[in-house]
Amino acid sequence: MAVALAGSEAAGAHVDVSPRLLEAGEVMTLDVELPRLRPGPPPTSLGVSGGRVRQLSAEAAGLAGVESRWRLRVRVGAPPGPLTLLLRAGFADGETVVVRHAVTVVPARSDGETSTALLVGVAAASVAAAGGLALLLARGRRSP
Numbered sequence: 001m002a003v004a005l006a007g008s009e010a011a012g013a014h015v016d017v018s019p020r021l022l023e024a025g026e027v028m029t030l031d032v033e034l035p036r037l038r039p040g041p042p043p044t045s046l047g048v049s050g051g052r053v054r055q056l057s058a059e060a061a062g063l064a065g066v067e068s069r070w071r072l073r074v075r076v077g078a079p080p081g082p083l084t085l086l087l088r089a090g091f092a093d094g095e096t097v098v099v100r101h102a103v104t105v106v107p108a109r110s111d112g113e114t115s116t117a118l119l120v121g122v123a124a125a126s127v128a129a130a131g132g133l134a135l136l137l138a139r140g141r142r143s144p
Contacts, residue, residue, distance in 0.1 A: 014067065017085065017101050022076045023108040027056065029073055034089060036066040037097040043089035046070045050085045051105075052077035078105045 016033040032046065042063060048055050054075045061069040068089075087099045 015087070015099055015101050017087075017103060020103050022053070022074075022078075022083070022103055022105045024076055024078060024080055024105050026108050027073060027075050029071060031061070032070040032072060032087065033064065034068050034070070034087065034099065037089055037099070038091070038095075041092065042066075042068040043097075044092050045090035046072065047088040047090070048072050048074060048085055049088070051083045053083070053085060076105060080105050080107050 014033065014035050016031075018031045019028070022028055022030075030048070032048075034043065034046070037043070046058050046060075046068075048058075054077060056073040056075060058070060058072045061071045063069065081104070083103050083105050085101045085103055087101055089097045089099070091097075
């Protein structure tokens with residue numbers, strides 16, 4: 001079985017994992033959209049691993065044009081912080097293609113529900129950081 005790490009063509013293609021924020025210590029369902037990773041039919045299986053994320057199940061959820069859609073159940077054992085998931089697409093001929101995708105692990109609330117305040121805080125911090133970067137770039141372009 002050959003394994004190929006998705007090259008620049010596949011790496012630049014549309015890969016989406018939702019939600020992008022995973023809760024530490026929780027079992028979660030991930031919706032994954034994969035681009036066409038190679039010529040021919042779409043993958044027949046999809047696995048996920050990385051940083052103490054354990055796959056519990058995977059099922060194909062259909063096609064959207066050339067994209068394949070998947071639903072994965074995982075247990076998130078990783079601590080809060082950035083995390084790179086490895087998505088391993090398997091094909092009928094035994095070949096596999098691995099694609100990397102970045103997500104963020106956040107602490108879970110003690111009652112098992114997502115902390116809305118935490119998610120809003122993460123989103124606000126991201127917007128503030130992007131705004132600050134844009135301001136710095138704009139100042140750097142001004143003529144003296």
